[in-house]
Amino acid sequence: MLVLRKIIFYIFTVIYLILCPLIVVRMLGFVINPLTHRLVKTGLIYVSTNPPSAIVYIDGKQAHQTTPTAIRDLTPGEHFIRIELNGYNDWERNIPIVAKKATVLANILLIPEKWPIKKISNHSYQNIITAGDDILIASNPVLKDIDLFHTTQGITENFREENTYETTPLFSKNSIYNDGLLLRLFNAPQSPYILIEANIKDKHKFLWINLKENPPLIEDISDFFPEIPTRIAWDNADNDNIFAFYPQGIYRINIKDKAIYPQNTRHLPNNLKQQEPHPTQDKFLINDKNDLLTREWRWIHLSPKENFGKPQIYNIARSKPSTNMFFEDKNGELFYLDDDTGSLFSAQILPYHPILNIPIPDALRSK
16 A cells, blocks of 8 residues: 555656746747747737638637637647638638747738628719718719619617618709709818809809718809819818818808918918819728728729738629719718719728737737
8 A cells, every 4th residue: 555655656746847847938929939949939820800700710720719819838840720700701820930039920811702882872873972971972974864872771680780771863853954054163172161163054163062961051152163173172170161172272262251361372271282182082901901892993802911921812793984982981871873884882891899909918910
């Protein structure tokens, strides 16, 4: 019996002498490299995806948590990462891990197996612009065919939030401007006002329209334009003053005071001093300014910006050339006019809900 007790004592002593140092070095961030059989300092990888709740596999083994997650105690060198989410293409890369560093893969954009594209209107349009935060304007040559689209959110049968669009004509059925022909439509980023230049009953008209009002408040300010300006612009921070650009100079029109003043370019808002902007908006940085939406002639492309491996280009849809397209940051939607029909469509590029990030201690971040 005494001999058995000694054997058990020695066995536990040996286990203690072996495990105790291993536990200590593990707590200090060391592991045994299976290739070299030497102790090495570990690193970690932080992964977040858009949309979240994706499964992460590292070297074929599933991580305990879905994204966003931090995977610790990784040996230095390359590790094969695979990310899976139902309804989306797998994301796979060889990712280098550095000792005592955190490798961060933030907001990886998962590409859906089929792009969620929705037709908003059956009508055909010539162009689209935005006004304010939630109004999309689809224009046609005839003023009565200009439509406003207001974004609203509802709950689907699957209890999921989804955007819907209330459509109203810009001009009422009894408007005296209905038969006019649109010449140019001006707007300023985030401004709830637009300016329409039109031919109405053989007269050249300029209509200043306040879209904050319901119905929109329309004001004829044609008397302030003795000549046809080359450009009209204003700053959303001051919607009372618009600037008309002529070859001989720039004039400031104060809508509130009903006055016009000569204007020196030194006093222009900085964003109005630039040259005439490009007629189409065909490039957008999305997903925390990482991924790129572009248009090449008719094709709309998505190019995820990735830190590792070759970037890929995905075709989303074909849009009508020489028209504007808009990416709405709040809901991650892209609005465009269909190439074949000119109808207004939206493509859901990013999910609605924000990503919850797991903070990483500053000491573990890459310097």
